[in-house]
Amino acid sequence: MLDTPTPPISTALQTLMKQHGISENELSKRSGVPQASIHRMVNGKIKSPKYANVEKIARALGVTPDFLMKSPHENSRSTHGAGYLTIGPQMAGASCTFTSVMTPIAQLTTALFQKKPPVYLYPEVSWREVRHQEKLQDAGFVSKKSHYYSEHQAIGQGFWMTMQGDSMSAPVGLTPTLPEGTKILFDTGQRTRPGRIVLALLSEHSSPTCRLLVDEGGQLLLKPLNPVYPLTSLSDATAIIATALEAKYQL
Template identity: 30%
Template structure:
């Protein structure tokens, strides 16, 4: 029996609906070459392409990504507010975002989360680690939550960002503070110090969504 990969499920649903790769590609708004690559697990659909594919195949994006019983996963996009599905990657991969054309191998991604927020196709989720963004009052994003990072969003003053300091391998999650031309990474936890980042830091992306995934 063939392994139940994402490509296998795409191929299986297309055959069940008696669709050709060409007709499916037109429904999704991509080339038939893209459909062929998806079915061979060479690449994977992301963002709007994933939602369009799920709608064309009359199943949910969750079924295509994670498998399960297709009959229990039929949810059309027009009936939901979800905007897209994005991969969960490691903090090391996030830190390498600008150092490679593809910071993470798409086939190595085993978790995808949806969002109701508008964001770019290059966005990704990270699992929050540690307590530096846990606040006793106000906004708090503790360990056990996941954050959605948009690398193409503008890192304005006061935004929550994922950044990489030049001497660190992993990215870090903090609030960006700009004061009199100086820039700082500020933890939400007052027990941690602010870090000045003029010239020694790269902003990987802006946090546009957060969700509880595994709180203790």
């Protein structure tokens, strides 16, 4: 009698869950898929899982549905498509330069064969929601959000946001640049200093603003990367609520 091959999704889930350090129960909370279904997928009991469930699990793990359903060999041959490219793996340095380009899906494929550094999952929140940071500590709220991974461990509350508009889109050839659609990982506990990308509230009732914090002649200013937009002086009413750690743009 021939051995039944292990479904690709079983191998992928086992690897990703170990890499993220999450249990079946935690993955169930984040994805909205029943734990019993996840358990059967992890243990190879379901050869053809419902695609809707695969989509939810993939979103919670920060990968594509195709990545979960393909074999490691197939994924190693196709490391592009609906994934994300990291354009700013380290944004916390004073220079704020982009140092490399990497393909996370390729990294996850490699993880099937060798040990990788810890990977952390953070929720994506809207520009309106981030004004209410207490929600980031609400497990019920967080579990309903899409999650994306990062190798950066947040000191405080970590969360992703998607850039809107072109105020942080630098002229062609200049870096850093954060064009519309870029996903940015922010950390509420990271130390803020000039040269870092920050998220600020200019006043108690204002919308969040993403800018580069600069020091010009001893005065702290919020600088857009697009020179068409004006610089903004920090006032007593200004609150810097988070500092950027990483940026990714969607393919």
